[in-house]
Structures are given as C-alpha cells and as structure tokens.
Amino acid sequence: MSALRSPQATLPRLLADGLPPLELPRDLVGLVRDAGLRGRGGAAFPTATKMEAVLAQHGRRVVVANGTEGEPASSKDRGLLRVAPELVLDGIAVTAAALRAKRAIVAVAHDAPELQRAASRRRIEIVRVPGGFVAGEETALVDTLSGGKGKPTLKPPFPFERGVGGEPTLMQNVETFAQIALIARFGAAWFREAGTHDAPGTALVTLKGAVARPGVHEIELGGTLEQVVAQLGGTTTQPQAFLVGGYFGGWVAARDAASFRLTPDTLGAGAIVAFPEGVCPIADCARVVRYLSGESAGQCGPCVFGLEAIADGFERQDFAPLLRWTAMVKGRGACRHPDGAARFVESALTVFSDHFAHHTRHRECRLRDEQVLPL
C-alpha cells in the first residue's frame, strides 16, 4: 500500500484536523506491527500482539477504547477526545473492522460532548463509567462494562480470552486508537519518521508543575527529558526532580534529565510533573501515597494493608520499614496497583534520599509544604 502523505510533516499529528477519509488497509495488524506501536495507556504493551491475541479467539469480539483516565496527573486522553474525537473513532472503526468485532465501545468517566456528537453518526457506543484510579484498569473496566462492580479480576482469563460479556476483547487506550488511525492512513514508515528506532512515533504528554506551558502536548518519543521539557517551553524555576509516568511511574533527579529518555516504557500514560526547588517533596509524596492507598479496590490483603502501612509510615516519618513493605506488596495483588504504588515510593526514596535523611534526623524541614502533585 502506498502511504498517503500527512498534511503536516511536523507535530502535532494527533491533534490535527481535516484528515482524508479512512479505508481499511489490507493488513492493519501487520502495519501496526511494522510501526512498532505500543499501548499509550501506561503498560506500553505491543499493540499488534494484543490484536493478534484477540484475532486468534473465536466469539463475538469486542473492541474497547479506554478513555477513563483515572490518573490525576494526566489529562491527555480528555484533551484528545475533545480536540480529535474523529481520529479516535476512526482508529476504533478500522480496528473493529480488521478484527471483525461485533461491538465497539468508548468508555469515558467524564462528560465528552465532542465525542458524543462525533459518535452519533457511527456504530460505536459511548459508555459513561464511574471514575477512580483503579476503575480504568483493564480487568476492572471489563468488569464494569459486563455489569459488574468495576473491580479488577484475576488473570487468567485475560480480556483477550474472556472480556466484555465473556467475549474476546481488545482494550486499548484512546490515544492508541488515534495512533492506529494515523498508521492506517499514512503507513508504518510514516509513523516511524518521528521518534527513534526503539521508541518510534509520537505520544501525548500532560505537563504539570513548575513549567512555562502546562497542559497537553505531543512529543516525539526517544528524546531526553531535558530536551523535551525545553522544547515544550521549559521550566519556570529550577526543578529538584521530575515525576515521569504519573503515580505508576518514577522520579527522575534533575541532574539525570539530560540522560533520561522518554520512551513508551518510561512515559507510562504520559504524565510529567516538574517538582520545584523550595517545596518539600516528602510532604507532597505522603499525600499521593495516602491517595493511592485509598484508591485500592480493597480486594487483596497486601494492597489494602500494605499500602496503608506505607502511607502511615510516610506520615509518621518512620521511613525505615518502607523498602521492606514496598518489596512485600509487589506482585501480590490481582492487579498491578500495589506494584505501581511501590515503584512510586521506591523512586522517591532514591531520588530524595538526602531529604529523607534530613527528615529522619530533624523530623521537619525548612521547605514549603505545598501541593504540586495533583490529586
């Protein structure tokens, strides 16, 4: 297939308007594989592999676009659905056709009038679901859409085997579908014109904290954190560190920003927060840890009691047992919620180690207690 040229060779690709009509390419899955697209919801799993897994199953296949965006530091999915709903719907339509799916659903946890309007002309269901940090987890959303309580379930069975209504289900983040629509139109080679060999394409990020231009931006993958933040307008004050990948990601010390690469793996769902000098990171991280503990679905003991113990330790400034507990909760829930929370805490302990030592000794610090990390 000879690829059409994009109307613009530069960014933005995802937030652009007025694209030509989309036809189903002969081998969509092959194109997505050649493009090297990986999921943009946080797990960075190869999209084509997921599509093939669903295709190999028999049943009334379902395609779900996850637009619930429960991560408080992220607003890129809502931004995308507001600015380019047609692109997301194109990606869903072409994927549903390639998978010969019987149902296509967009799940959102917020009002999405632009999406509703755009979907009125298509056979794609828009389903409003309850929000929450864990509610958007793949099996939890499958459970909600199947009429359940919206809690994570045990895997296996995986959604590709038994998903919505017990049918083989492909669930992808809404941005992933927008990327599929672009790949279907312009081809895998065009997709790879942006980014690097190992981290091809572009991604949406939500930039917050001490930055000149907070908000949703599209970036080329593979660049360093320092380059990308500079391209997006830079910081307003000297940051101590950056949180990359939201609350399932990790802290990057400011001195490492020049070597830290933004790839699907490190970016997660694309939230980047520049944490300014002069603000106490421990007080702010303590709030996030308490929040994550409260967002546990409440099903698995190590998550319920472990995250609570970690949050308590943070607030009591009793940091000594934290690493024992983060190691203890990892891999022990039905979903990865405890793992993500543990990673957040471990990276805070590493990047802010001097500050933790100061708090252990003096139990207070001279920095401002200010909320930078959104909840």
Next chain:
Amino acid sequence: MKELHLDPIACDGHGLCAELFPEGITLDDWGFPIIEGAVPPALEKQAQRAVSACPMQALRLHAARLQRSR
C-alpha cells in the same frame, strides 16, 4: 513438579496454610501468605494439606506450566 497458586482476591489472611506448609508459605507483616510457588514432589502432601485447609479455597495446587507473558 507442581505449583502452588494463590487467589489474592479470595484470600482473607486466615494463615492456616503457613502453619501447615511452612516450607512453601510464609506470612507477610499483615498476616497474608507469601507463596514460594514451585512445590518439590517430596512436599506435595504438605502443600495439599494447606490447600484443603484454606477456608476461602484460595489455594490451588496444579502441574507447573510455563507462565504466560501477559
């Protein structure tokens, strides 16, 4: 070789399993079982006892198989 699997949603942390099969199960700081996984043939009987004793039926012992990648 057999493998011991825990359903963390079903598990309520009664802790009987760790008493009956200490070679393969320890308890974390909150009383929930940490499972070793692989069960050598010599210990299968103890493992099976732990499985049978669980009031929530949260433990399963089955033939070891390759883990799925996802």
